[in-house]
Amino acid sequence: MLWRALSRILASAATLLIVIALSFFLMRLAPGGPFDSERPLDPEIAKNLRHIYRLDLPLGRQFLVYLQSLAHGDFGPSLHWRDFSVNELFAHALPISMRLGAEAMFAALVIGAAFGVAGAAARPGWRAKLGALSVDAAAFIGVLLPPFVIAPLLQLFFGLTLHALPVGGWNDGAWQNQILPAATLALPQIAFIARLMQASLRDALKEPHMRTLRAFGLPPWRITAHALRAAMLPVVSYLGLAAANILTGSVVVETIFGIPGMGRYFVDGALGRDYTLVMGTVVVVAALVIFFNLLVDLAYGWLDPRIADAQ
Amino acid sequence: MMNGVLASLDPGPGASKRIPVSLAILALIAFACILGPIVSPHPYDRVYPDYVFANPSLEPHPTADEARTAIADIARRMGAGVASLRQGNAGLEVTLTGGRPIDAGDLRIFESSDVFAAPGIDARADAGRRLTLAIPLKKNIFLFGTDANGRDLLTRTLLAGRVSLAVGLLASFVALVVGVAYGAIAGFAGGAVDAVMMRIVEILYALPFIFFVIVLVMVFGRNFALIFVAIGAVEWLDMARLARGQTLSLKQREFVLAARALGVAPAAIIWGHILPNASGPIIAFLTLLAPRAILLESFISFLGLGVEEPLSSWGVLIADGARNIQGAIHLLIVPAAFLGATLAALQSLGQGLQQSFAAGFGGAPNRLAVPANLLAPPE
Numbered sequence: 001m002l003w004r005a006l007s008r009i010l011a012s013a014a015t016l017l018i019v020i021a022l023s024f025f026l027m028r029l030a031p032g033g034p035f036d037s038e039r040p041l042d043p044e045i046a047k048n049l050r051h052i053y054r055l056d057l058p059l060g061r062q063f064l065v066y067l068q069s070l071a072h073g074d075f076g077p078s079l080h081w082r083d084f085s086v087n088e089l090f091a092h093a094l095p096i097s098m099r100l101g102a103e104a105m106f107a108a109l110v111i112g113a114a115f116g117v118a119g120a121a122a123r124p125g126w127r128a129k130l131g132a133l134s135v136d137a138a139a140f141i142g143v144l145l146p147p148f149v150i151a152p153l154l155q156l157f158f159g160l161t162l163h164a165l166p167v168g169g170w171n172d173g174a175w176q177n178q179i180l181p182a183a184t185l186a187l188p189q190i191a192f193i194a195r196l197m198q199a200s201l202r203d204a205l206k207e208p209h210m211r212t213l214r215a216f217g218l219p220p221w222r223i224t225a226h227a228l229r230a231a232m233l234p235v236v237s238y239l240g241l242a243a244a245n246i247l248t249g250s251v252v253v254e255t256i257f258g259i260p261g262m263g264r265y266f267v268d269g270a271l272g273r274d275y276t277l278v279m280g281t282v283v284v285v286a287a288l289v290i291f292f293n294l295l296v297d298l299a300y301g302w303l304d305p306r307i308a309d310a311q
Numbered sequence: 312m313m314n315g316v317l318a319s320l321d322p323g324p325g326a327s328k329r330i331p332v333s334l335a336i337l338a339l340i341a342f343a344c345i346l347g348p349i350v351s352p353h354p355y356d357r358v359y360p361d362y363v364f365a366n367p368s369l370e371p372h373p374t375a376d377e378a379r380t381a382i383a384d385i386a387r388r389m390g391a392g393v394a395s396l397r398q399g400n401a402g403l404e405v406t407l408t409g410g411r412p413i414d415a416g417d418l419r420i421f422e423s424s425d426v427f428a429a430p431g432i433d434a435r436a437d438a439g440r441r442l443t444l445a446i447p448l449k450k451n452i453f454l455f456g457t458d459a460n461g462r463d464l465l466t467r468t469l470l471a472g473r474v475s476l477a478v479g480l481l482a483s484f485v486a487l488v489v490g491v492a493y494g495a496i497a498g499f500a501g502g503a504v505d506a507v508m509m510r511i512v513e514i515l516y517a518l519p520f521i522f523f524v525i526v527l528v529m530v531f532g533r534n535f536a537l538i539f540v541a542i543g544a545v546e547w548l549d550m551a552r553l554a555r556g557q558t559l560s561l562k563q564r565e566f567v568l569a570a571r572a573l574g575v576a577p578a579a580i581i582w583g584h585i586l587p588n589a590s591g592p593i594i595a596f597l598t599l600l601a602p603r604a605i606l607l608e609s610f611i612s613f614l615g616l617g618v619e620e621p622l623s624s625w626g627v628l629i630a631d632g633a634r635n636i637q638g639a640i641h642l643l644i645v646p647a648a649f650l651g652a653t654l655a656a657l658q659s660l661g662q663g664l665q666q667s668f669a670a671g672f673g674g675a676p677n678r679l680a681v682p683a684n685l686l687a688p689p690e
Contacts, residue, residue: 014514015518019518026526027526027530029530140655143658144654144655145647145651148633149647149651152632152633152636153636156640160637248519252614255614267615270525270616271615273529278529282522282523290518
């Protein structure tokens with residue numbers, strides 16, 4: 001178990017390094033620099049600027065410098081918002097994105113699992129059929145309606161028609177401002193988790209040892225509770241992907257709802273060719289996803305000891 | 312365990328009907344996108360200033376209201392007033408009155424609008440201060456309404472569909488080539504090569520790829536070829552896993568062994584014996600890749616990082632609709648409906664194909680293990 005955890009942690013660190021290298025060298029391939037403007041700069045000034053931002057070093061050295069500053073938690077100055085460092089921008093943006101993402105993830109897990117369990121545990125009959133049908137329908141709608149379609153529709157309905165919730169903005173994290181963005185992020189995941197949970201719990205309940213429990217006369221809720229541990233496995237392994245999906249979705253959601261989070265800065269940075277900002281965002285997002293995958297991986301080994309032993 | 316769960320995720324019965332139905336829907340959309348902009352009475356870049364934000368309807372424009380507003384507008388520009396307005400059998404019968412004689416040359420204004428054809432003068436009175444005109448109407452039908460500039464939304468949506476579908480097709484092709492080559496080589500080589508190659512895939516798997524597509528687009532500029540290459544470059548991972556799995560199981564078969572014994576080169580075995588036998592599941596999976604590519608393109612186009620004017624895609628139009636959602640919801644609904652229908656049809660087709668290939672393999676869906684790989688924990 002310890003060995004497995006250690007090797008996973010090492011692999012995660014290596015992955016992160018690859019991501020950093022990949023994004024760094026990609027950026028350096030870009031035609032056009034951050035100081036290119038309509039009016040060419042005086043060569044001396046351009047030289048000085050390049051020196052200040054250490055763009056005159058050889059590429060390998062630049063990468064080492066970047067790694068070194070990353071190790072100190074320094075993402076460098078933003079090239080677009082000249083008065084800010086990337087760290088200062090992230091200090092505001094990251095907590096906002098994390099909060100929205102955590103809310104969406106929590107809602108997706110709780111609501112999705114609840115629907116899935118309800119669907120699988122229902123006695124065969126019209127109720128179980130209705131549950132399965134509605135979960136399937138929700139999953140299908142999740143395919144049909146990507147977040148960038150759902151979000152404007154939610155804005156229109158709850159914001160402009162019902163006047164119940166604000167259409168956008170963050171407003172220092174007032175709860176009203178969080179509902180629509182979090183819901184947009186969570187909805188597709190809810191549908192998928194419900195479907196996964198329902199299918200896997202139904203399978204788990206068919207196992208012979210569940211029949212034995214039933215023969216012992218255990219109440220149905222206790223049987224379900226026993227089956228749940230095995231049934232959780234696919235759901236847990238999906239959570240890593242769900243985290244990546246939610247982070248990806250937050251790019252669109254933060255743009256639509258005008259929330260000053262990481263996704264918003266990423267898009268603005270990409271539009272404004274702000275290399276340090278975009279690179280910093282990629283590194284932070286990749287680190288989050290990798291970290292979450294690591295957690296999921298370790299949790300998986302804990303839930304299913306066979307996997308830990310097999311390694 | 313995972314395979315069992317995911318196999319039961321697919322609704323079983325009715326699957327055979329899904330293939331022809333989704334194929335028909337796809338064919339319909341593709342034909343409409345290819346032919347529609349050609350046969351449409353409204354060129355995609357034709358601007359109708361008189362019909363901005365027209366709602367979708369079967370009724371021809373101008374409506375009575377629109378005609379009245381347009382007449383009042385033109386009359387004001389001519390320095391005249393509308394004394395009477397009546398619906399005639401050929402068009403409108405309008406009487407204009409002015410403080411001074413109305414210049415008949417000004418009547419050209421009518422012609423130049425989108426609403427009216429050349430008017431005929433029925434009667435003059437008061438030394439030309441009072442004109443009775445018969446004004447025929449130009450009938451225009453905007454089935455799905457018009458956008459903020461008064462362009463026909465249907466034509467624009469179909470034209471954008473060309474880009475979206477092309478990106479889906481081309482990006483899937485890129486993913487197909489890269490993924491199948493990579494997976495087949497890994498599977499056929501086996502051993503340490505396979506282990507290292509698949510380890511790389513698993514590492515790449517954990518990354519949020521949309522960020523890389525956007526970085527690629529930002530770095531190399533927003534051109535059409537780059538977008539589908541970038542999408543293909545990040546969508547090949549699943550294809551590689553599938554191709555590897557297929558190769559692993561096929562290379563144990565007798566005919567591959569026979570080819571090997573005859574001294575056929577590995578590349579020729581992969582090309583001539585393994586890929587043809589793996590083509591079914593690969594094609595099935597290709598139809599599942601296409602909607603993801605289309606979705607990804609819409610995603611980056613929505614953010615304003617995708618294709619540039621004059622090209623547009625469904626994502627661009629949806630972004631347009633999202634900006635104008637108050638008052639002109641059809642701008643969002645129409646492209647979103649086309650996008651959704653395409654995604655659903657492709658998804659359904661892919662799943663249907665997968666099931667039939669699984670059944671063709673002696674009812675052993677585990678051997679294909681396609682969607683399971685999408686979800687399996689990184690080992």
